[in-house]
Amino acid sequence: MMNIDSEKIFLEDCKILDISLLGQYLEVVLESFYISKYVKPGQFVNVKLKTPFFRRPFTLFDKGTNSFSILVKIVGKGTKEISEMKREQFLNVLGPLGNSIFDFDLYGLDAIDLVAGGVGIANMLSVAKLFKASNKKVRLFWGIKTKSEYFEKFFEYFDEIFISSEDGSIGQKGVITQVLNENYTGNKVYACGPVKMLKAILEDKVILPNDVVCSLESVMGCGIGICYGCSIGNSQYGYKLVCKDGPNFLLSEIKSLI
Ligand SMILES: Cc1cc2nc3c(=O)[nH]c(=O)nc-3n(C[C@H](O)[C@H](O)[C@H](O)COP(=O)(O)OP(=O)(O)OC[C@H]3O[C@@H](n4cnc5c(N)ncnc54)[C@H](O)[C@@H]3O)c2cc1C
Numbered sequence: 001m002m003n004i005d006s007e008k009i010f011l012e013d014c015k016i017l018d019i020s021l022l023g024q025y026l027e028v029v030l031e032s033f034y035i036s037k038y039v040k041p042g043q044f045v046n047v048k049l050k051t052p053f054f055r056r057p058f059t060l061f062d063k064g065t066n067s068f069s070i071l072v073k074i075v076g077k078g079t080k081e082i083s084e085m086k087r088e089q090f091l092n093v094l095g096p097l098g099n100s101i102f103d104f105d106l107y108g109l110d111a112i113d114l115v116a117g118g119v120g121i122a123n124m125l126s127v128a129k130l131f132k133a134s135n136k137k138v139r140l141f142w143g144i145k146t147k148s149e150y151f152e153k154f155f156e157y158f159d160e161i162f163i164s165s166e167d168g169s170i171g172q173k174g175v176i177t178q179v180l181n182e183n184y185t186g187n188k189v190y191a192c193g194p195v196k197m198l199k200a201i202l203e204d205k206v207i208l209p210n211d212v213v214c215s216l217e218s219v220m221g222c223g224i225g226i227c228y229g230c231s232i233g234n235s236q237y238g239y240k241l242v243c244k245d246g247p248n249f250l251l252s253e254i255k256s257l258i
């Protein structure tokens with residue numbers, strides 16, 4: 001283990017305690033004596049793999065005593081490498097990184113709507129646990145492509161669950177932003193999913209971008225604000241770094257940058 005700086009970022013060799021399939025995703029539980037102590041809902045870690053140049057970022061999915069887990073969607077070389085790993089092997093992890101939901105005015109609320117697209121569900125469990133611990137009302141809106149992505153673990157943390165699938169194989173057929181629109185009661189929203197999902201929320205006339213905190217995914221390099229590989233924005237409205245300024249942003253602040 002190495003402590004990178006005073007912000008409590010650690011470089012830790014984490015033993016894989018468990019690796020199991022949840023729907024189409026893999027939950028990887030990692031032993032951790034440092035990162036697990038400090039990582040907060042909404043933050044991410046950067047995992048070293050055999051892929052050239054850069055580590056791969058994954059959001060905190062769940063945490064326990066001396067452990068935390070990530071939820072991995074297999075999309076390319078790095079994530080395939082994780083899928084081939086076994087218990088007792090080690091992953092070198094940098095974290096915790098980025099801001100957390102505590103950097104936003106969410107925790108004082110009595111109710112929140114969590115909106116996830118696909119593997120964006122990874123962000124939601126730790127947030128739901130936190131809110132439920134204080135008896136706050138948590139609704140989950142989860143949009144997936146098809147039923148094989150679906151899993152039910154941890155659903156006890158949500159008061160209400162809305163599911164949509166693009167092919168109609170489970171839940172309401174269509175996109176989750178439509179389901180949110182139909183059931184919206186004015187709660188603040190925490191959203192994580194593809195940019196097109198966030199743009200659909202922006203186009204919604206009822207939900208105010210000021211009431212939405214979103215977690216952004218971007219291609220990432222260093223993860224600590226040095227390489228500018230995760231920059232979003234444009235010359236007209238300016239730029240932000242997803243790893244350092246985010247990954248969580250008020251939707252109103254980034255609406256012209258995505
Ligand atoms: C802050 C943050 C948190 C993330 N949290 C999670 C998480 O909890 N679970 C999870 O499964 N994934 C998460 N991602 C995405 C994940 O980091 C990428 O899917 C992963 O890096 C891909 O690595 P790879 O080597 O398998 O793919 P590569 O071989 O590098 O690429 C394969 C394909 O995946 C696409 N891809 C690569 N990176 C991303 C990305 N960041 N977003 C979308 N598509 C990408 C590439 O364009 C390419 O088409 C997160 C990304 C960020 C920035």
Ligand code: FES
Nearest residue numbers: 221222223228243
């Ligand atoms: S990933 Fe390097 S600056 Fe954000």
